[in-house]
Amino acid sequence: MHDTLSSLVERALTENYRPLEFYLRENSRLPGPRANLELAQDVAYLLASAVPKHPENVRSLLNYFANGDHMMVSSNTPDEFVMMCGIIGYGACAAVKPSWRRETYELLDHYAGSSYWRVREAVAHAYQRLLSAVPDEVLKHLLELAQDGSYLQQRAAVAAIAEPIVLYNEEMARKALNLERLVLQRMREVPPENRKSEDFRVLRKTLGYALSVATAVAPQEGFALMRECADWHDSDITWILRENLKKKRLAKFVKDTAALTQMLA
Numbered sequence: 001m002h003d004t005l006s007s008l009v010e011r012a013l014t015e016n017y018r019p020l021e022f023y024l025r026e027n028s029r030l031p032g033p034r035a036n037l038e039l040a041q042d043v044a045y046l047l048a049s050a051v052p053k054h055p056e057n058v059r060s061l062l063n064y065f066a067n068g069d070h071m072m073v074s075s076n077t078p079d080e081f082v083m084m085c086g087i088i089g090y091g092a093c094a095a096v097k098p099s100w101r102r103e104t105y106e107l108l109d110h111y112a113g114s115s116y117w118r119v120r121e122a123v124a125h126a127y128q129r130l131l132s133a134v135p136d137e138v139l140k141h142l143l144e145l146a147q148d149g150s151y152l153q154q155r156a157a158v159a160a161i162a163e164p165i166v167l168y169n170e171e172m173a174r175k176a177l178n179l180e181r182l183v184l185q186r187m188r189e190v191p192p193e194n195r196k197s198e199d200f201r202v203l204r205k206t207l208g209y210a211l212s213v214a215t216a217v218a219p220q221e222g223f224a225l226m227r228e229c230a231d232w233h234d235s236d237i238t239w240i241l242r243e244n245l246k247k248k249r250l251a252k253f254v255k256d257t258a259a260l261t262q263m264l265a
Contacts, residue, residue, distance in 0.1 A: 002042070009046045013057040017064055021082060028081035035118055037125070040085045044092035044129065051093050059100070062089050066107065075116045084122040087111055091126025095133035104130070105141055109149070112156035117202075120156065127160035135166075139175055146182040151199035154183050155206045162210035164217075173217035177225050180211055184225075188234050195236060204236055208243035216249040223256040230263040238264055 005023070012020040024043070029036045051058050066086025073079045087108070094104035104126075112123045130138045142157040149157065161167065161176040184207065190200070215222025226244070229237050241264060244250065245257055 005039075005042060006046060009043065009050070012061050013050060013054050015057070015060065017061060020061075021065075024082050024085055025078035028078045030078055030081050031076045035081050035084065040081070040088050040122070041125070043085050044089045047089045048092040048096050048129075051097050055097065058093060062086050062093065066090060066111075075118070080116060080118055084118060087119065087122040088125045088129065091129040095130050098134075101130070101134075101137070108156070109145065109153055112145075113150060113152045120152065120159070120202075123156050124159040124163075127156065128163055128166055131160065131166050135172065139179070143179055143182070146179045146186075151197070151203045154186070155199075155203045158183055158203070158206050158210045162206070162213045164213065167214055167217045170218045173214045174221050176214040177211075177218060177221050180207065180214065181225055183207065184229055184237060184240075188232055188237060204240060207240045209247060210244075211240065212244040212247040212250050215244070215253075219253055219256065223253070223260065226260055227263065230260060 008020040008023050020043075024039070027036055027039055047058050047062065064086070065082050066089075073083055090100075090104045090107055094100040108123050108126055111119055114120055114123075127138060127142065139161075142160060145153045145157040157179060161172075161179060167173045167176055183203070187203070187207075194200070211222065211226060215226070226241050230241055241260065245261060245264075250257055
């Protein structure tokens with residue numbers, strides 16, 4: 001861990017936020033194609049480590065960074081990166097501070113609906129930090145989003161679990177596939193005239209890779225789900241299945257992918 005960052009976080013916990021904020025802005029890599037997620041994760045780690053000794057100071061700093069609703073934040077800017085640091089930091093800190101989890105879920109569910117894709121990615125990263133600490137509790141919440149959330153909240157649930165580090169065994173992969181089945185079933189029920197929104201397309205795009213992540217860990221269940229979905233003959237879901245079949249992670253399952261490809265022909 002860079003000594004400069006550690007020192008700046010320590011200063012920020014005395015309510016001298018500006019030096020750390022300036023450092024994050026300067027090293028955000030924004031504007032640009034890829035934000036400095038490594039830096040955001042490092043900040044989250046340091047803040048989570050400080051929670052036991054300085055809980056209220058950490059909370060104040062996170063609120064300052066994450067509370068972009070009261071600032072003029074534009075996409076692809078250092079301001080957006082600072083917000084991302086606050087969002088990911090909340091997830092990391094709630095992982096070690098159970099009493100913060102309810103408000104953190106509310107914050108993440110709110111930012112899941114952001115029109116900025118980097119903010120939505122920060123939400124997924126935050127949920128992944130929580131999943132590493134309390135998987136059953138977080139999965140329960142993500143299932144609620146899958147069942148009752150908006151398109152973008154469903155997208156947050158799907159994106160959060162579509163990560164190999166989260167799906168560390170077949171049981172977790174099966175739970176991920178169960179969540180994805182709920183979302184696909186809801187998608188199937190959407191009338192064609194209501195599928196033209198940007199939020200729907202964002203959800204569809206995420207499902208276009210997410211199924212293959214869980215299927216690579218639990219192939220029997222994953223391909224069974226995809227065959228079930230192929231029988232629905234739904235144009236958007238067929239697109240999702242075809243996109244997943246293109247992923248290299250499924251290339252070793254030759255017979256299953258060939259059979260599914262034939263079903264979709």
